[in-house]
Amino acid sequence: MIRFLRIGAFILLGLCVLGGAGIVALQVAISRGAFTAQLDRALENATGRRITYGAIGVRFGLRPRIALSNTAIANIPGGSQPDFARIGRFEVTLALVPLIAGRVEIDSLFLSDAQIILERDAEGRGNWVFAAGREASSSGGGVSIASVEIESSRILLPGSPVGAIDIDTLHIARDTPEDPLELDGRIRLDGEALTIAARLGREADGALPLEAAVSGDGLHARAKGRWPHGMDTAGWSLDLDAEVDSAAVPRLAARFDRTLPPLGSLSLSARLGPGSPWPAMSDLTLRVGATDLAALLPGLRIARAELRAESFEAPATISAQGWRGTADLGLHATLPPLRRIMEEETLPIEATLTSGRARLDLSGPVQRDFDLSGTTFEARLTTPDLALLGPVPGVALPRMTGVTANARLRGLFTRTMQFDGLAITANALEASGDVRLTLAARPSLTGQVSARRLDLDALGGGAGASTVRRGAATRVIPDLPLPVAMLREMDASLRVAATQLVAGGTTWRDVSGTVALANGRLTVDPFAVTTPGGPVGGRLQIDASGAVPRVALRLDSRGRGLDMAALRRAFGVPAGFQGVAELALDLHGQGATTRALAATLSGEAGIAMVGGRFTGATALRIGPDLIRALLPRGTPSGGLALRCLAVRLSAENGVASSQALLMEGEFGRIDGSLALNLRDETIAARLLPDVRLMGVTVRAPVTIGGTLAEPRIGVEPGAALAHVIGDTVANRLWRSSTVEFLRGATGSTPPGGDCGPALTLARLGRAGTMPEAAATPIPLVPREIQGTAQEVVRGIGGLLGGRRR
Structure with a gap:
């Protein structure tokens, strides 16, 4: 019995040695190209593409593995490049049982140091869809890949806004063709490091159920819906949500060759659907969080802003709330449809700015990049009291009720705003002119203003008169404060004129002057005014730069x-x-x-x-x-x-x-x-x-x-x-x-x-x-008849030939 066992052991050992020697001999034969032609036909039948490679290695077992180096996989006909992929290292692990039955099922696919191009042909078929070759298709065969592992590779996307995707690691897997495809990995999108995770279901009616999430430094994005086989496929839809924090906004904008002001956090939500050449979009909402725009305009801050559009073809609206100094600000604007914004260079816009009960209506054409510095708006301002607007430019404005102003406004939301053709009507003023307002630490006003009527008493509210009455019992000179606060807050260079000016209860006419105000020093030179008694003119200087x-x-x-x-x-x-x-x-x-x-x-x-x-x-x-x-x-x-x-x-x-x-x-x-x-x-x-x-x-x-x-x-x-x-x-x-x-x-x-x-x-x-x-008075003649007496004397002198005096 022991002898038979020993003989069986020797036979089994011999078989193992022979089997191992056979495997080694087979590997040597494969490495020397003994089966290259058969392998090429098998790969071409499995993928429907021509595949070339350098060195080849085979590992036998229950999961045979084939390793190729310097592999190139041909692209589909009409592709932008001859190769779909060029791979430094390519490993394929096959399922043994299907292989014995004559089917090729790839258990896993590993790629490293690869460059892959993803594109579609004229019929919309993606080059990443592999079909079986002639022999396989005749028998109804194909290729099934259970998992794909990619490392240190690049995916090219010609014609896409994103030119390339660098892959650090990417894992794609599904157990059976009927199971969802799951994807996760770390990639770099034009240099931006991202972590991705997605779940893609089986295709039905030209679309695939999709759940995806992308996260990176300061950004998160999610998508859920039915991903299209083609953008014109009916019945697909995709809900998108994304958030970007304030630090990531300028970084991401720069990657798309855009320059944005320092915005706060952004959030975007939208629904995509079938459309051509661009997908249709609906329910778009873009929100901007708290933003400090002091670099754009000193003291300007936005609490929140929002862009809404029902669809690409519907007008979009913008709303925002914020403040400058102590003044609250609001904005509501109507934009053209987003499709026009993407296609046209000049866009008509209607907007309303509010501050308290004050309202500024604007309309005019804006460039597509929304650079407002060169845009001219037709502007209309209404406010119950001009003083309420003082915190907006940062100066103390006089009280002026019932104000309505119209102008052509340039430079909105910039440091310098130009008001051409300015016309103002109010309870105390009717004026017109051209004015430039520069907003800085010291605002400045330049231009020329001509008033048909100006009531300074109404602007001052009559406070001075009551002060005079209170002090009249003991003093004649009133103790009124000089209006120097505004001189210290702003600069000006103005030519002013007024046909009628009311001050101190008196009407003055034809007022004119040249005003120069800088660093608290006011000069009005020359100035002229027609008083109730006649014209006067001269020069006025007030130096409020010092304490006194x-x-x-x-x-x-x-x-x-x-x-x-x-x-x-x-x-x-x-x-x-x-x-x-x-x-x-x-x-x-x-x-x-x-x-x-x-x-x-x-x-x-x-x-x-x-x-x-x-x-x-x-x-x-x-x-x-x-x-x-x-x-x-x-x-x-x-x-x-x-x-x-x-x-x-x-x-x-x-x-x-x-x-x-x-x-x-x-x-x-x-x-x-x-x-x-x-x-x-x-x-x-x-x-x-x-x-x-x-x-x-x-x-x-x-x-x-x-x-x-x-x-x-x-x-x-x-x-x-x-x-x-x-x-x-x-x-x-x-x-x-x-x-x-x-x-x-x-x-x-x-x-x-x-x-x-x-x-x-x-x-x-x-x-x-x-x-x-x-004339010398005549003695003893009363004053009342001096004139008559002088005439008589001069007359007598004339008769006598005397000299008149």
Whole structure:
């Protein structure tokens, strides 16, 4: 028995040795090409393609494996390249039992260092679909692949937006042809590393059930539906969802040669369906998360934005919410259908921007890349109050109600916006012009504006008037803040004009000026305006760059001068002068309020009038008493004729003194000296009326003291002066001729002299009209008949051959 066992063992060992030797001999024979022709026919029959290869190795067993190197698989007829694939290493593991039965079933396929091209022929058949060769097809055979493993390879996609897919690892498998195909791996899409997973069911009605997910650095995408065999296959659909975080957006845009502003996170959802040449799309929604657009426009932020389209053929809509500064912003826009956006270069757009109750409607053509910098929109703005829009440009805008504005707008959502053909109507304004607004840390405004009507009182809300009334009991100069806040917030270069301007309850006409504002320094030079009494012009400067604003004003009357009666009627001032006066101002000071500005006022001011009449009224509360003191005989109902009126005041640091103070007429002459302390509004004056009574000149000094609000007559000059001088100007003022006169230290004629020199001083040195020389009064002839007597004397002189004078 033992012997038979030993014989059986030796026989079995011999068979194994013979079998192993046979396998080795077969492998050597295959490697030397003994079966190359048969293998080529078998591969061609299995794939329907011509396959060439280099070295070949075979491993026998229950799962025979064939390994090929430098393999090339032919492409389908009409392919862009002759080879469907070129593979550095190609391994095929076969199923043994089907192979014994004459069928080729590939258990697994391994590719490494491969380059594969995926494309379709003219009939839409993909080159990745392998059909059996002639022999196999005659018997109904084919090829079945259970799994595919790919490493370190590349897939080319000609004609696709994505040119190539680099595969790090990719595994494709299904147990039987009826089972779903499962895919997972790591790939690089144009350099973007992605992890993919998909499940593809068996084809039915030209489509395959699909579930897929793709994830990468900052992005996730999902697809579910029926993947088409061809894009024109009926009945397929695919639901897509994708999210991209804010860091991945610019990176992905750059891979598609696009440049986007720094957007927040993106999410996309859509449904794809049959269509040609592009798939049909429906239920598209693109959302943008919170985005800081300060690089595009300082302070601009978007909370969210959304693009919606029912289909490629339906108009798309955009909505967004955000803010700039403290102003909330909203956007709603209607776009053309997405198919037009993809095919046409210029697209018509209608949009509405809102901020609170303000609304801006826009319409115009936009380039397909949505670059708005060169687009011109027809724009219409409506807002219940312009001040509500101040936070949008970042400046404090005045209150202006019922605003409607139209313009051609360029540069929307850029740093520089141009408003051409601007037309504004509001409760306080009707204007037109061309304006450019530059939005930066300091916004700037340039251009030209012409207003038919401008009501500054309505813009200011009347706050100034109430302030004046409250302070009128003790002070005359109101304590109003200077409007310098806006000067510190923006720059401007404007030519402005207004046909009608309302300010202080008074209508001004033909206002014009050139405004230059930079870094808090405002210059209006030149400016001109027609007051109720006549035209004036000059130059205004406000320097608000420092802690304390500085103001300088030069103002001169133009033409014949100012109609005093018209000014009295317009401003309600009871001072009774009739005639035409010349005005000259050259003043400067500093302070944040009108009262602080007056307390530092320096410069010159003068008023000169030739001819006219004095009616006797005065703005001072002591007016009636003062008139009786200056003109004992009173003022006739028709007033008194004037030869001249000349007043010039010189101010330094809020203390003003007269350099000329003269009124001369048929009543005689009144001159004197005046000092004002604008810091506390105290007054000191001594007036010398040279009044002729029955041909005799009467000189009776009149002194005034107290304050502008409460002046008093007959105050002792020294006591009045004590209220005027301050410690910073006491010495200068004490040495002046005005003070000497007030002290009564001299009996000289007060500064100003007669009409000629006094008028020259009042005009600040400029030449002007002078009155005719006054006739010598006839002694003992009453003032009331001096004119008639002078004519009689001149007539007698003529008869006697005398010289008229």
